[in-house]
Amino acid sequence: MTATVAELAAGYRDGSRSPVEATEDCLAAIASLDGRVGAWQSVYADEARAAAEAAEVALTLAAGEPVGPFWGVPFALKDIVDVEGRVTTAGSAEWAGRVSPATGTVARRLLEAGGVLLGKTKTVEFAMGGWGTNQHMGTPWNPWDAEVLRTPGGSSSGSGAAVAAGMAPCAVGTDTGGSVRLPAALCGIVGLKTTEGLLPIDGIVPLSHTLDTPGPLARTVLDAALMFDAMLGTPAAEVERDWLAGDGRYGAMRAALERGLGGRRIGCLSDAERAGVDAAQLAAYDAALEVLVGLGAEVVNFDPPTSFEEMKNTRFVIVTAESYHYYGELMEDPTSKVDERVRARVLPGASITASEYIAAMVQRRIDLAEFAAAFEGFDAMVTPTTPMLPLPVDEADETNTPALFTRAGNFLALCSTTVPTGVSPAGPAGTAGGLPTSIQFMCRGGDETLSLSLAAAYESARGPMPNPPLWAGGEQ
Structure with a gap:
C-alpha cells in the first residue's frame, strides 16, 4: 500500500x-493498476528510481539533520506543468510532441524540497x-x-485518480474554477485551492491567467499541508x-484537533442555494454540519450578495476571453485534433469584446x-464541493459543469480545502452506493492555515475513509 506523505x-x-x-511501491502500483485507471500521461520510472536513490543517500549523510518532510516523497505533476526537456501535452493531441523549455517554479520547488517525480498525469485539454x-x-x-466509467472530476482528472487509487x-x-x-x-x-497569486504560475500552461491557481491533492489534510509548504x-x-514543535501551520492544525472549533463562525447554504443538490450529497453535507456544531462551531446560514449561479456570468466572460486569447487560433482551425467539447467552450471567446472583458473585470472588483463586507464576522463558508455524486461519463452534461460551488472560490479570490465526508448509501432501484461525498471550507484569501x-x-472527527474498489495492490 502506498503510504501517506506524513507516514x-x-x-x-x-x-x-x-x-x-x-518509490518502488508507487511504480509497482502504477504497473499493476494504471491499465485499469488510466491516470498517467507519462511515467518516469528510471529517473524516479535515480532520484529516490539520491534522496536516500542524502538522508544518510544528513545524520539526523532536518531535511524537511517532503524529502524523498514520490509525487505526480498534472500534465500542464513544465519540466525542462519533458513533453507537456496539456491534454492536447496537437501538443503531443511539445517539449518544455524550462521547469516551472512550483515544480522546481517540489524537486528542491527533495520530492521524487513519478511522472505526469492526465488532464482535460488545456484544463x-x-x-x-x-x-x-x-x-x-x-x-x-x-464496473462503470464515472466522472473523475476535472480538469486535474489524472492527479485525482492517481492519488485516490494509491498510485x-x-x-x-491546478484550479481555475474547481x-x-x-x-x-x-x-x-x-x-x-490556493489563494490567487500566492503560488507562481510560470511554467504552467495557462487557461485564465487571472484565475489560475496551482494546488496539492493528497489523501489527508496534513499531507496537503505538507505538500503546500x-x-x-x-x-x-x-x-x-x-511540524515537530507545533509552531505555525501545523500547530494551528493540531490546536483545532485538540480544542475543537469553539468560537468559529461558519456560514452554510441557505434554503435557496440547497435547491438542486443531489439528495445523498445533501444528506452528507447536513451530517457534516452537525459534526462541526459538535466540535463547537457556530453554523449559520450565509447568503452571498451574488448567488453561486449568478457568479458564473461574470466569471464566464473572464475565463472564456482569456482562454480564447491563448487557444483561439487552434480552436478556429476545423482540421485541428482537439476535444470538440473544449472547442465549444473556447470559441465563444471570439465574440467577447474588449469592453465586455473590461466590464467583467470591473464587476469582479465590485x-x-x-x-468581503457580507462575510464580516464569518471564519469560513462550508458548501458541498459538488452538487452531485460522480456520474457515469455518458450521463455527464458536457454543456454544464459540476463547478456550481467551486468556481465562487476563484471568482472571489478565496482559498478552499475540499475534504471527503464519506461514501453514499445505495439508492433506490439499484442506484450505485459507495460513492464519495465531500465538503469544502472556503476562507478569505491568504487564510490557507485556517481552511486547512x-x-x-x-x-x-469524521474518522478514516475506506479505500476505493480500484486500489493499489488489487481491487478491494
Whole structure:
C-alpha cells in the first residue's frame, strides 16, 4: 500500500521506511493498476528510481539533520506543468510532441524540497472542463466504481485518480474554477485551492491567467499541508520545526484537533442555494454540519450578495476571453485534433469584446468588495464541493459543469480545502452506493492555515475513509 506523505516523512526519520522502497511501491502500483485507471500521461520510472536513490543517500549523510518532510516523497505533476526537456501535452493531441523549455517554479520547488517525480498525469485539454473527460488523450477511470466509467472530476482528472487509487501519495493540480477540488471531491481525497497569486504560475500552461491557481491533492489534510509548504518554497528546517514543535501551520492544525472549533463562525447554504443538490450529497453535507456544531462551531446560514449561479456570468466572460486569447487560433482551425467539447467552450471567446472583458473585470472588483463586507464576522463558508455524486461519463452534461460551488472560490479570490465526508448509501432501484461525498471550507484569501485547520478538525472527527474498489495492490 502506498503510504501517506506524513507516514513517509516519519518513517524516513526513524529508519523504518526508505525513499527507494516508497518509490518502488508507487511504480509497482502504477504497473499493476494504471491499465485499469488510466491516470498517467507519462511515467518516469528510471529517473524516479535515480532520484529516490539520491534522496536516500542524502538522508544518510544528513545524520539526523532536518531535511524537511517532503524529502524523498514520490509525487505526480498534472500534465500542464513544465519540466525542462519533458513533453507537456496539456491534454492536447496537437501538443503531443511539445517539449518544455524550462521547469516551472512550483515544480522546481517540489524537486528542491527533495520530492521524487513519478511522472505526469492526465488532464482535460488545456484544463478547460470540470467533468475530467478527454476525447483524444483518454479519460481516467474514477477508482470508486470498478464496473462503470464515472466522472473523475476535472480538469486535474489524472492527479485525482492517481492519488485516490494509491498510485502516488500526492499530486499537483491546478484550479481555475474547481479543477483541484472537483477531482478531489469526486475521487474521495483532499484538495487545496490556493489563494490567487500566492503560488507562481510560470511554467504552467495557462487557461485564465487571472484565475489560475496551482494546488496539492493528497489523501489527508496534513499531507496537503505538507505538500503546500513545499510548493511555497518554505525552507526545510522551518517546516521541520513547525511540524515537530507545533509552531505555525501545523500547530494551528493540531490546536483545532485538540480544542475543537469553539468560537468559529461558519456560514452554510441557505434554503435557496440547497435547491438542486443531489439528495445523498445533501444528506452528507447536513451530517457534516452537525459534526462541526459538535466540535463547537457556530453554523449559520450565509447568503452571498451574488448567488453561486449568478457568479458564473461574470466569471464566464473572464475565463472564456482569456482562454480564447491563448487557444483561439487552434480552436478556429476545423482540421485541428482537439476535444470538440473544449472547442465549444473556447470559441465563444471570439465574440467577447474588449469592453465586455473590461466590464467583467470591473464587476469582479465590485463583487469582491460586496462579498468581503457580507462575510464580516464569518471564519469560513462550508458548501458541498459538488452538487452531485460522480456520474457515469455518458450521463455527464458536457454543456454544464459540476463547478456550481467551486468556481465562487476563484471568482472571489478565496482559498478552499475540499475534504471527503464519506461514501453514499445505495439508492433506490439499484442506484450505485459507495460513492464519495465531500465538503469544502472556503476562507478569505491568504487564510490557507485556517481552511486547512478547519478541514483537519472535521477530518479527525469524521474518522478514516475506506479505500476505493480500484486500489493499489488489487481491487478491494
